[in-house]
Amino acid sequence: MIRVENLSKRFLKTVAVDHIDIHVPAGEIMGFLGPNGAGKTTTIRMLAGLMKPDTGTIILGGHNLAEEPEKAKAIVGFVPDRPYLYEKLTGWEFLEFSAGLYNVDKGELNRMGSRYLEMFELTDWKDELIEGYSHGMKQRLVIISALLHHPRIFIIDEPMVGLDPKGVRLVKDLFTDMVKATGMCVFLSTHTLAVAEEICSMISIIHKGRIIASDTPDNIKSRIARTSGNLEQAFLKLTGAEDIEGLRGSLGVARLR
Numbered sequence: 001m002i003r004v005e006n007l008s009k010r011f012l013k014t015v016a017v018d019h020i021d022i023h024v025p026a027g028e029i030m031g032f033l034g035p036n037g038a039g040k041t042t043t044i045r046m047l048a049g050l051m052k053p054d055t056g057t058i059i060l061g062g063h064n065l066a067e068e069p070e071k072a073k074a075i076v077g078f079v080p081d082r083p084y085l086y087e088k089l090t091g092w093e094f095l096e097f098s099a100g101l102y103n104v105d106k107g108e109l110n111r112m113g114s115r116y117l118e119m120f121e122l123t124d125w126k127d128e129l130i131e132g133y134s135h136g137m138k139q140r141l142v143i144i145s146a147l148l149h150h151p152r153i154f155i156i157d158e159p160m161v162g163l164d165p166k167g168v169r170l171v172k173d174l175f176t177d178m179v180k181a182t183g184m185c186v187f188l189s190t191h192t193l194a195v196a197e198e199i200c201s202m203i204s205i206i207h208k209g210r211i212i213a214s215d216t217p218d219n220i221k222s223r224i225a226r227t228s229g230n231l232e233q234a235f236l237k238l239t240g241a242e243d244i245e246g247l248r249g250s251l252g253v254a255r256l257r
Contacts, residue, residue, distance in 0.1 A: 001185040007056030018209035031200035077151035087131035102149035116144040135162035197231040
């Protein structure tokens with residue numbers, strides 16, 4: 001569903017993303033992990049078509065993003081780390097605007113918008129100006145807007161930021177249920193390792209612009225931490241190690257199936 005080959009991006013003398021490969025099949029939730037400045041957001045912006053890579057190919061649902069950008073973007077739902085909202089619109093007006101971008105008809109907007117507003121407990125706020133929303137409410141509204149067109153691929157950067165515990169549970173259950181029901185693939189970047197460990201079927205860890213591990217959470221824990229401990233222990237051991245190349249060699253940088 002998502003296939004990335006030899007992707008790279010440089011800013012002046014800084015290599016933000018260093019010739020990485022990513023493969024996320026349909027029906028999988030990929031957790032994209034890494035320390036601050038590792039290249040996560042740059043990678044996501046390239047996947048979303050907001051930034052042009054220096055090298056590499058991005059295939060989304062069979063469409064080459066560089067050659068067929070409209071077809072590729074039409075099947076993607078995208079939530080950035082700092083979403084921009086028109087705060088003088090009401091919540092429902094923003095959903096109408098978002099639906100228009102993806103040619104979602106009024107009937108489908110009414111059906112899906114009402115469903116998700118109720119699910120995320122925003123129904124009572126749909127006619128209020130967004131400027132009066134809390135950060136968590138804005139985050140929930142943006143997620144709803146990115147789901148209206150039934151995307152086959154969902155790309156989201158830091159989905160849990162600003163959400164209360166109930167909101168976090170709603171988002172985790174939503175992703176898990178949608179992947180099972182529709183075969184959608186989810187690519188999410190997060191610093192919340194417990195969330196990644198709970199819902200992600202695959203994990204890729206990026207460090208200094210390079211993918212240093214890509215495997216199931218259990219395999220990463222057993223190969224890196226050599227323990228039954230949690231993903232956080234494995235992540236800290238891997239990204240804190242001095243000999244990253246040695247770890248890459250010992251892991252074989254396991255590829256996704």
